[in-house]
Amino acid sequence: MEAVKMFFFLVGVLLTxxxxxxxxxxxxxxxxxxxxxxxxxxxxxxxxxxxxxLQCICNVESNCRPVGCVMDVGSLSCGYYQIKxxxxxxxxxxxxxxQTCAKDMSxxxxxxxxxxxxxxxxxxxxxxxxxxxxxxxxxxxxxxxxNTREYWRKVQRCLSG
Numbered sequence: 001m002e003a004v005k006m007f008f009f010l011v012g013v014l015l016t017x018x019x020x021x022x023x024x025x026x027x028x029x030x031x032x033x034x035x036x037x038x039x040x041x042x043x044x045x046x047x048x049x050x051x052x053x054l055q056c057i058c059n060v061e062s063n064c065r066p067v068g069c070v071m072d073v074g075s076l077s078c079g080y081y082q083i084k085x086x087x088x089x090x091x092x093x094x095x096x097x098x099q100t101c102a103k104d105m106s107x108x109x110x111x112x113x114x115x116x117x118x119x120x121x122x123x124x125x126x127x128x129x130x131x132x133x134x135x136x137x138x139x140x141x142x143x144x145x146x147n148t149r150e151y152w153r154k155v156q157r158c159l160s161g
Contacts, residue, residue, distance in 0.1 A: 049116045053129035054109060056158035057081060057136055060151070066103040078102035081112050081136070090140075091115040112136065129159065 058064040061082040069078040077084050079102025083091075088098040091111035095101035102108050116132050125131040125143035133155040134148035135141075142148045 048113060049120070049132045050129060052159065053132055053155070054112060056129075056155045057112070057133055058109075059158050060154045066105070068103075069099060080105055080108045083108060083111060087111070087115060090118065129155065 055064070058080050062080050064080060066079055067082075069076040070082070071077075072082065072084075075084050078099050081102070083098070083102040085098050088101065088111060091114040093101075094110050094114070095104060095107040100107070101111060116135065119135050119140040120127065120132060123131060123135060123141060123143050125134075130152050131143040133152050134143040134145065137151040138145040138148035
């Protein structure tokens, strides 16, 4: 497993240097390298969301069923994890389309994992299920939003039950 992590780390480094080579000025290249290096280090130093945490988020959102779309705070939320369109776009838009992906367990789980990999390290919060649950519920900075505490308590009850 460590060899696989190292492989992807090295691929990230090579891609970083390739991007820097394309920069128009030396200053741009250094800035690109600094930003890419920071992203590479943080993205590989943070573990991913646990299966247990994902399962509890799924349970809280839909009883882990492929429910349809429902109106939630002014926009539609769909499927196992009640994914909204902006969330789907932020996770890289896996699968054919948003609603189909949200109702497919594998695709929806991939989307949530990618969203967490994107925003977890940038949140400034600890690498915990609480952080991931609150980001899922409240967006990229959800772990700092008091309005996501009750959602976390629901996920926490699932984890302890």
